[in-house]
Amino acid sequence: MISILQFILAVAAGFIALCWSANRLVEVASTLAFRLGMPLLTIGVTVVAFGTSAPELMVSSVAAFNASGGIAIGNVVGSNIVNIGLILAIGGLIAPLVVKARIVYRELSILLVATLATALMLLDGVLSVWDGAILFVVFIAYCFYLLKSSAGQEGEQDIPVLPISTLRASMESLVMLVILVLGSQLLVWGAKGIALAMGVNELVIGLTLVAFGTSLPELAAVVVSARKGLHDMTAATVIGSNIFNILGVLGVSGIIGQGITVDAVALRIDILTMVVMTILLAVVVYSSKASFESEKQHGNLPASIWKISGYKCLILLFTFVAYMAWLIVKSM
Secondary structure, X not given: OOOHHHHHHHXXXXXXXXXXXXXXXXXXXXXXXXXXXXOHHHHHHHHHHHHHHHHHHHHHHHHHHOOOHHHHHHHHHHHHHHHHHHHHHHHHHHOOEEEEXXXXXXXXXXXXXXXXXXXXXXXXXXXXXXXXXXXHHHHHHHHHHHHHHOOOOOXXXXXXXXXXXXXXXXXXXXXXXXXXXHHHHHHHHHHHHHHHHHXXXXXXXXXXXXXXXXXXXXXXXXXXXXXXXXOHHHHHHHHHHHHHHHHHHHHHHHHHOOOEEOOHHHHHHHHHHHXXXXXXXXHHHHOOHHHHHHHHHOOOOOOOEEEEOHXXXXXXXXXXXXXHHHHXXXXX
């Protein structure tokens, strides 16, 4: 008889394996790409962006394959809510949140459209194979657009390049991918066991426990960026990760799961919360244009930068806390 403690230990071990392997994968894959002659900017918008969202991709894919649709979809919806309401808010409270106008007009707009379109797809409680295929095709198109639009620009990310050989980087990349898959499998198994043992809906586990765990790389990236003074990376990391989750992770999950069904009533509030949080993020950013224009006129900010005050990040944080409180009460 497997006890709930064993499931909890499995989840903890899965989290550790995910975070460590995802971080190492970014380093060795970036090194491999650099050794093979890829430009730093290309590495940043592909390898590094993929690395921070690899846990969500692996966990949701494994969950979809194991017919745990609640965990697969809840992980994406919950991660996007956590990214905006907790991680972005914390980053903005650590240091003033700085957003490049290019991110506002391009990535944030894409995130808004993708979130609203996906919400409409999921309102019937089914992520069909066709839904997944559409999302994945759009994701591939977005990646090509991102690379093409970034051509000729200087790299803005601190790309890790390790003093190791191409062969070692290749071997370590494969090993880290294997550990990612195994860690994801362990995490999903433990989370599903906890849900069954406690009589809690899989969707709630996906929205909370799993979503928090798979968002740890983004939290680490935001904290490290703040400590290094790369404050413009906070919003870029969160917005980019959410786009990846919506288009890439849900797309792959829908295809692998061959049609995922989740209780539409249980999911509706959570989808609505994800949409509200995304719209609230857009309002917070766009409402900063007035202060941005003022500071720009006084020469305090360059024309391509917007700065978001800490109290607006508190609004995001309070909204997130209210949602989590409601989710906990509902699950009791």
